[in-house]
Amino acid sequence: MKQLKDFKEEIHKCSKCGLCQGECPVYQVTGNDCAVSRGLFVMLKGVLNGDLKMSKTINRYLDLCLKCGACTKFCPSGIDVVDVIISAKFEYFKKHPFERLKTFVQKYFVFGLIPRIVRTFIRPTKSKKFEKKVLYFGGCGSKLKGDKSIVKLLNSLEIEVINPLFHCCGIPYFTRGDLREFNKSIKSYLEIIKKYDIKEVVTTCASCEKSLKDYVKWAGENISNEDIDLLKEIKVKNVYEYLRENNAKLALKKQVKVAYHKPCNINNYNDIEWLLKNTENVEYVEMADFDKCCGLNGLSKIKEYKIMKQIFDNKRKNILEAKANFVLTSCLGCEVALKIYSLGQYKVCDLIDFIANN
Ligand code: SF4
Ligand code: SF4
Numbered sequence: 001m002k003q004l005k006d007f008k009e010e011i012h013k014c015s016k017c018g019l020c021q022g023e024c025p026v027y028q029v030t031g032n033d034c035a036v037s038r039g040l041f042v043m044l045k046g047v048l049n050g051d052l053k054m055s056k057t058i059n060r061y062l063d064l065c066l067k068c069g070a071c072t073k074f075c076p077s078g079i080d081v082v083d084v085i086i087s088a089k090f091e092y093f094k095k096h097p098f099e100r101l102k103t104f105v106q107k108y109f110v111f112g113l114i115p116r117i118v119r120t121f122i123r124p125t126k127s128k129k130f131e132k133k134v135l136y137f138g139g140c141g142s143k144l145k146g147d148k149s150i151v152k153l154l155n156s157l158e159i160e161v162i163n164p165l166f167h168c169c170g171i172p173y174f175t176r177g178d179l180r181e182f183n184k185s186i187k188s189y190l191e192i193i194k195k196y197d198i199k200e201v202v203t204t205c206a207s208c209e210k211s212l213k214d215y216v217k218w219a220g221e222n223i224s225n226e227d228i229d230l231l232k233e234i235k236v237k238n239v240y241e242y243l244r245e246n247n248a249k250l251a252l253k254k255q256v257k258v259a260y261h262k263p264c265n266i267n268n269y270n271d272i273e274w275l276l277k278n279t280e281n282v283e284y285v286e287m288a289d290f291d292k293c294c295g296l297n298g299l300s301k302i303k304e305y306k307i308m309k310q311i312f313d314n315k316r317k318n319i320l321e322a323k324a325n326f327v328l329t330s331c332l333g334c335e336v337a338l339k340i341y342s343l344g345q346y347k348v349c350d351l352i353d354f355i356a357n358n
Contacts, residue, residue, distance in 0.1 A: 016038055029310040119165070126151075137202070199233055201236050209265060
């Protein structure tokens, strides 16, 4: 498993140009250099050189980071900031039992017990049979909301959907720096993949897609080379690529004005934009900062409420100014975050659920 020391070269690549400051949502509301990649790298360099301890204060700044990756996209040194920060979180995580307790609660209650209870009421949807088949990774979303929408849409394109119950993709553990638990998600994914002779996996959630694509990079010693080769062979796509590739002709029953919040982990917004502009009866309005992080990661940071509230308030203001009937998105986490701080002032829906049900 990768350690902080494995990212020494990456950290050294930071030229302190400060371009990340202009992109970082946390820096923009705090103006604090310790809360953005440039400052974080100075501290982590100190930790690696033995001049600083991986303290509670450093961990607070690592936690303030939303792991949105906005800074990476503009970093002239090409540093994958989120990877460095996760490896630092892992360093802290290993030495602090309280962090492990938080993961325990997350694993057994938030992502274990709740989906398990809901799952008893929602069963996988039966797909029609077609020559072309895809394996659908529904993660927590399909346990909580079912998978009717994706089956309906892909069946309309004559694609059969194989939809076993996968466990969580592991992103909640990843962002907390619990790489051991993240590796358990990789193992459970592999177990299911091996049962089906399919080399293409489709997702509807941007965060699931990111996790599945990251598995090769973060696979630890407990994952065999054979399994790593299998992970490399599997092509992970999101449903929007499928819909565009198949030139899907979709239509809503009546005209609706929608805005779209782009999750940080979506890398093919052009496919989504194509869908929004080519679905009959959809009036798409691009809202200000539609691609800025929703701040999901900040929802659990009660102690940082004042900082996070400004991020939520900005997003809410942009949504309301778009004057759309719905704000759509493509990530379960974003959907939950936008709903929580909507204060009942706007409606939120997953894009695929919205198209399939309207
Ligand atoms: S943009 Fe990249 S190189 Fe520039 S200060 Fe930020 S992390 Fe360092
Ligand atoms: S990942 Fe996002 S929140 Fe974290 S430092 Fe980069 S821009 Fe800021």
